[in-house]
Amino acid sequence: MDYRKVSGSDMKVSVIALGTWAFGNDCWWGHQDDAKSCDVLSEAIASGINLIDTAPIYGRGHSEEVVGKFLQKQGLREQVILATKLGLKWEDKNPKIFHDLTPAKMLEEIDASRKRLRTDYIDIYQVHWPDPDNPIGKTAETMHKFYQKGIIRAVGVSNYSVGQMQEFKKYCPLHTLQPQYSMFERSIESEVVPFCTESNIAIFAYAPLYAGILTGKFFLDNVPIPNDVNRKVKQIELTEPRFSINKEFFKKLKNIASSYGKTLTQLAINWNFNQEGITLAIVGTRSVTQLKDNLGSTDWQISPDDMEKIKELLEWRKEMCIGTGRDLSDKKIK
Ligand SMILES: NC(=O)c1ccc[n+]([C@@H]2O[C@H](COP(=O)([O-])OP(=O)(O)OC[C@H]3O[C@@H](n4cnc5c(N)ncnc54)[C@H](OP(=O)(O)O)[C@@H]3O)[C@@H](O)[C@H]2O)c1
Structure with missing residues (x-):
């Protein structure tokens, strides 16, 4: 396992992190057994993954609870870098979620997360999404207070544009950005990545498997199409005409993966954390x-020639997809 430094901190993070959204056992990912989540945590840490990414909204506190309870019981808190988030809230019996980055709510949230995670401090604390109703400067000032108090070791944001990061940095040091990034969602490449590289901001890429699509399993392995229909990417990519285009794409990509004795999943993750400016890939993982x-996906390299072939294949797919449904890479950050 390779480790990379988070600039401005003393932390070195593994090139793959464990994403724990599914541990929330919520409507997005469907049923997940806590015991199974604990097996994944145990094996991941034993295998050298040192960063665990969670958020209060994942199962409305449940993912943080599972992670916190596990780490306390196993005495593993000091061995991991815990990354969680703030800024989204929920109400009982209301399926909707809301932004809330008022300073009072932020103070309440950090205490609730520390309690669920059974820890005094959070290693990387990330603003989950910008809140259109609260100025970025105010959010950054509150994050800065947490940082100065030493209850968080590094400051992160997620789903921020370059302009939003520039504003944030006027009030608070910024160590990490967590954007969506994968072979099928590359919108950060043009502006966000160069800005983060210049500004020494580590990039933690989320959804590197594009919610499981990049495993290729739904196209080549006859894995039944899941009914978690609220994942829009799945609705689009698993429905014709995209389904057939994707199937063709994965057949070709598999030839490259197989030439290394690797699976499509391993190729997609390795490709991800080896792209310019990417520090690590946060991979959502539900079972051992x-x-x-x-x-x-770790401890090997895709050759420059094959990187070029993958680039061409991605361009081919992009062309084929024109006019076949909403291009998710065009999504705007609200
Ligand atoms: N900051 C944000 O706004 C934000 C948003 C989304 C995610 N995240 C973070 O990023 C993490 C990863 O994103 P994600 O979970 O949405 O997507 P992802 O990592 O692209 O995909 C994860 C899903 O792919 C499937 N999968 C993973 N490994 C597999 C394998 N080897 N073989 C077959 N299937 C496999 C699993 O789902 P199935 O078994 O159900 O197929 C798994 O839940 C999250 O857990 C969370 O920590 C952050």
Whole structure:
């Protein structure tokens, strides 16, 4: 496992991190057994993954609870870098979620997260999404207070544009950005990545498997199409005409993966954390079987020639997809 430094901190993070959204056992990812989540945590840490990414909104506190309870019980808190988030809230019996980055709510949230995670401090504390109703400067000032108090070791934002990061940095040091990034969602490449590189901001890429699509399993392995229909990417990519285009794409990509003795999943993750400016890939992992596969993405290199072939294949797919549905890479940050 390779580790990379988070600039401005003393932390070195593994090139793959464990994403724990599914541990929330919520409507987005469907049923997830806590015992199975604990097996994944145990095996991931034993295998050298040192960053665990969670958020209060994942299962409305449940993902943080599972992670916190596990780390306390196993005495592993000091061995991991815990990354969580703030800024989204929920109400009982209301399926909707809301932004809330008022300073009072932020203070309440950090205490609630520390309690669920059973820790005094959070290693990387990330603003989950910008809140259109609260100025970025105010959010950054509150984050700065947490940082100065030493209850967070590094400051992060997620789903921020360059302009939003520039504003944030006027009031608070910024160590990490967590954007969506994968072979199928590359909108950060043009502006966000160069800005972060120049500004020494580490990039933690989320959804590197594009919510599981890049495993290729739905196209080549006859894995039944899941019914978690609220994942828009799945609705689009698993429906014709995209389905057939994707199937063709994965057949070609698999030839490259196989030439290294690797799976499509391993190729997609390795490609991800080896792209310009990317520090690590946060891979959502629900079972030890998936984890073992995902760990095979580390400790090898895709050759420059094959990187070029992958680039051409992605361009081919992009052309084929024109006019076949909403291009998710055009999504605007609210
Ligand atoms: N900051 C944000 O706004 C934000 C947003 C989204 C995610 N995140 C973070 O990023 C993490 C990763 O994103 P994500 O979970 O949405 O998407 P992802 O990592 O692209 O995909 C994860 C899903 O792919 C499937 N999978 C993973 N490994 C597999 C394997 N080896 N073989 C077959 N299937 C496999 C699993 O789902 P199935 O078994 O159900 O197919 C898994 O839940 C999250 O857990 C969270 O920590 C952050």
